[in-house]
Amino acid sequence: MSALHNTFGGPQGLRVTLFGASHEPTVGVTLEGLPAGIDLHPDDFEPDLARRRSGAPGTTARREADIPHFSGGMLECKDGSFVTSGQPLTITFDNQDIRPQDYEPFKFHPRPGHADFTAAVKYGVEATSGGGIFSGRMTLPLVAAGVLAKRLIAPIRVEARLIEVGGIPATDEAGVTAALEQAQADGDSLGGIVECICSDVPVGLGEPFFDSLESLLSHAMFSIPGIRGIEFGDGFAAARKRGSEHNDRFIDATGRTATNGAGGINGGISNGNPIVFRVAVKPTATIARPQETFDFAAREMRPLAAGGRHDTCFALRVPPVVEALTALCLAQ
Numbered sequence: 055m056s057a058l059h060n061t062f063g064g065p066q067g068l069r070v071t072l073f074g075a076s077h078e079p080t081v082g083v084t085l086e087g088l089p090a091g092i093d094l095h096p097d098d099f100e101p102d103l104a105r106r107r108s109g110a111p112g113t114t115a116r117r118e119a120d121i122p123h124f125s126g127g128m129l130e131c132k133d134g135s136f137v138t139s140g141q142p143l144t145i146t147f148d149n150q151d152i153r154p155q156d157y158e159p160f161k162f163h164p165r166p167g168h169a170d171f172t173a174a175v176k177y178g179v180e181a182t183s184g185g186g187i188f189s190g191r192m193t194l195p196l197v198a199a200g201v202l203a204k205r206l207i208a209p210i211r212v213e214a215r216l217i218e219v220g221g222i223p224a225t226d227e228a229g230v231t232a233a234l235e236q237a238q239a240d241g242d243s244l245g246g247i248v249e250c251i252c253s254d255v256p257v258g259l260g261e262p263f264f265d266s267l268e269s270l271l272s273h274a275m276f277s278i279p280g281i282r283g284i285e286f287g288d289g290f291a292a293a294r295k296r297g298s299e300h301n302d303r304f305i306d307a308t309g310r311t312a313t314n315g316a317g318g319i320n321g322g323i324s325n326g327n328p329i330v331f332r333v334a335v336k337p338t339a340t341i342a343r344p345q346e347t348f349d350f351a352a353r354e355m356r357p358l359a360a361g362g363r364h365d366t367c368f369a370l371r372v373p374p375v376v377e378a379l380t381a382l383c384l385a386q
């Protein structure tokens with residue numbers, strides 16, 4: 055069986071390693087390459103952790119407190135505050151509301167659209183236990199790492215928001231609620247689109263070709279489970295425009311442009327305008343509605359009606375994850 059590699063970032067700069075699994079005792083992250091002197095309070099993590107947490111309509115019934123535990127890498131100061139020491143820092147979270155037994159049926163009857171099949175072939179069938187490391191729960195320690203990364207990249211600000219659910223604009227709250235309720239009633243799921251804007255970005259981040267800023271951000275975004283696409287600025291719509299419509303005319307000596315069809319990046323390098331991109335989040339794979347799919351134990355096609363607790367639309371929880379990965383990418 056293969057080893058499981060789960061580190062983001064090279065030997066220089068910030069390196070992030072994820073460990074644990076959704077239905078094991080803990081999930082966590084180790085950050086290496088954090089500079090000394092970042093001061094934090096454990097409460098600083100809560101706003102982003104809360105935005106990712108389940109509880110809203112359309113999210114899973116699983117309930118977790120998401121209390122971060124810190125080890126190494128920090129000098130304790132007063133009033134519960136910490137300062138990073140420059141050593142590797144580990145943040146863990148206990149998994150309290152676990153039900154690994156819900157995932158037993160998927161070992162030999164893998165869920166279409168999930169990682170049960172690929173994980174079993176690559177790492178062995180036990181790697182699929184409780185959804186393994188492929189669960190959206192792994193994005194919890196990533197969001198915690200993102201809180202530190204956001205500090206590192208200041209004054210750059212990263213803000214992501216959900217703009218569409220199942221094809222309905224997020225501003226149409228009644229329409230979104232009705233679509234979520236209908237999908238849930240059908241035992242089905244919905245996807246969505248998350249837009250991210252990075253402000254106060256200096257000119258010059260990124261390289262031409264292989265380490266273009268679009269390449270690095272795309273790498274970061276496709277590290278999030280369930281992302282199906284990314285577009286910068288005008289994105290795919292650029293292909294249907296003329297140059298005169300898509301070009302961003304300069305309007306001052308700082309390089310500010312009248313429009314931002316390029317999404318703030320030219321030649322792989324940030325141009326000083328806001329970086330704007332959107333990611334497509336797929337509909338949740340695990341659905342109650344029966345799907346006829348191969349049963350590897352019975353060696354025949356059989357209906358799979360997946361039980362367990364799942365988000366009807368996990369895109370609802372993705373904005374803080376997009377922010378975290380964006381900040382981690384820019385922090386490198």
Ligand SMILES: Cc1cc2nc3c(=O)[nH]c(=O)nc-3n(C[C@H](O)[C@H](O)[C@H](O)COP(=O)(O)O)c2cc1C
Pocket residue numbers: 114167168169188189190191193278279280281336338339340363364365368371372375
């Ligand atoms: C925050 C978050 C929550 C998720 N919740 C679920 C879920 O409840 N059920 C599910 O089947 N997939 C969920 N996913 C998606 C799976 O983790 C993902 O589809 C799976 O790992 C397979 O990866 P792929 O879709 O990139 O191929 C979630 C993802 C994220 C980011």
